[in-house]
Amino acid sequence: MIINRLSIDIPAGQRVAVIGECGAGKSSLLGMLSGYLSPTDGAILYDGYNLGHLSQNFFSQHLSVVTTHDVLFTGTIESNFALKPQNDRGRVLKALHLANCGFILQHPMGLKFPVNFMAKNLSSGQQQQLLLARSLSSNASVFLWDEPTSNLDENTEKQIFDNLDEFIHGKTLIMVTHRRYLIKYFDRVLVMKGGKIIRDCSPDKLLM
Incomplete structure (x- = not known):
């Protein structure tokens, strides 16, 4: 989906849910915010700096991204988390x-639990939980998540989001979701349609 004439300002520390029908442009927006996609016109600024001019080191230090295409690598749980050098055992646990x-x-194997090829020894929900944990274990200042809990049941999702402050208090979270019951955990909701933001409001106003 083409993002068309979109202009938004997201203050540091804000939690933003992005919702809309399939094909509305939600994942494309997240792709541009994460640097995976580049705008053909205009720019994305991070603290005043053009995202397209920033180094890969900046991305790895400041952004933590979970997409619908992310995978766990063959090895162990420990080796998957070791991809982020700032992780220590306590933070991972x-x-x-x-x-x-x-x-x-x-x-019994704990962090030594094996991850088979394509993580086939784990359910799709378990894979999502581990990918989310890997993101949360980072020391990023901005978290960009594209439907990170879509394969989880409502009760498990709520347990996770009820405790979200424990890791990302004061940090920025932008998350694409189809689950409207999750928007209560956010400060702001962007509703997208046809590559545009058609509504920008608080969760309370959207649920009225």
């Missing part, structure tokens, strides 16, 4: 707890 990954925390 805390992130796994927050993402409700009891299936790892309570397993």
